[in-house]
Amino acid sequence: MSSGLAELDVFLNRRSSASEQIYSVLREAIVRAKLLPGESISENAVCRQFNVSRTPVRAAIQRLAEDGLVSVFPQLGSFVSQIDIVSIQDSHFVRRSLETCLLREVAPRWTPAMSAEMRSLVAAQERSIAEGDIDGFHDNDENFHQLFASFAQRPGVWTTIHAAKAKLTRFIRFSGNAARFAVVLQEHLAILDALDANDGPGAEAALVAHLDKIFVLFDAHASDTRHAAV
Amino acid sequence: MSSGLAELDVFLNRRSSASEQIYSVLREAIVRAKLLPGESISENAVCRQFNVSRTPVRAAIQRLAEDGLVSVFPQLGSFVSQIDIVSIQDSHFVRRSLETCLLREVAPRWTPAMSAEMRSLVAAQERSIAEGDIDGFHDNDENFHQLFASFAQRPGVWTTIHAAKAKLTRFIRFSGNAARFAVVLQEHLAILDALDANDGPGAEAALVAHLDKIFVLFDAHASDTRHAAV
């Protein structure tokens, strides 16, 4: 039984604690679907992989469990969480609510400088697509949405969005298709166009339309489930 | 130097892990202002208090650090987080955004049964005030707001609100005054009255007015700070 764990980088530096670095590596691996739902994350296996003791590994896994990315069963094992559609819908609700409210703060204070900064991120996403760099695409997608929190003078709110987005990104990685990437760019630009045109409600509508595209995946997931049940 | 730690209950059962119980006790103590901002939470001190080893204590403190209720400084110590007004404003933004969006989901589906259940919670709050039971008052306040998430068919969203509300409740415990309690009841009832009257926008306005009352405390806090600086 080959484990996706073996594929992970194992070089830890000393600038931050071991548990912090292990948490980051594992989180990224789960969100980017390098570690599959249901896959075992034995503490000892991670220890061997990173050449550290169980203590920092445990701390990392416990944080992942709080994020809902790992499920810990005492005396049984720890596993990458299954894709739970209800939990993901909750995360989507959180994200949509917060980003919508952030946009309402930003719209009245929108400036050309903001527009330029965000359009440069969209351009970066375009390059990522051209290079087939999916990770880079998602990174810049995060930056795009985070910038709204920053512009709304509420950068701390991004922490909450970030946590919710982890589950969503993981879900999209499994259910999404490549054709969607180009569409995302257009939707991002539509939001910016509306903001440039001083059309707050239009921008909000464009944002909601953009975020709610995930509902298509919900439906696909549901039909998959029904199909599997038959 | 007397520590608030000494006042905490120390009896742990075996139905859940020690770290889980220690987390709950410490979290409640911090939110209810039994442990003051800046107060030291030495791991060894907690160990002695609960008669357990450092391992579960560390796990609990790390969770509290993630919640923003405790600040950990390596090789220096762990301390109850200071009241950070910016962080609290972020939490308020998160809470108001989510509860507002939840209310929009609930309003169209509002039923007399929902109204009755929520009014019984308000009645419970009234009893708590009469008995001078501040903890009970806040518990029922949590239940009141949680019920909206439940009625909106998004109970999982409460987790996020709950985390944000912790900082807010702690802040209110320090800055709030007793006279506010009775007003809270009226504001809760105003929300329910609007919902009963099928007035969604009115209910939303009442909710926002209710939640934004905390801005008064923000202003008071700011003037306190300015005064202290002079």
Place this chain on the structure above:
DNA sequence: TCTAGTACACTTGTATACAAGGTGCAACTG
């Protein structure tokens, strides 16, 4: 062949020991 029972390997939870670094005080030096 099938079943019941047992031993074992593996898991997470907890306890303890050691390592590395920061603070403050005391003693020493100029």
Place this chain on the structure above:
DNA sequence: CAGTTGCACCTTGTATACAAGTGTACTAGA
């Protein structure tokens, strides 16, 4: 007396050992 240096004690971070429970595979018996 001022400044500095070193030690004692504290902190958190990590490593290791033990405890308790679960699933599985193998063995003995009918």
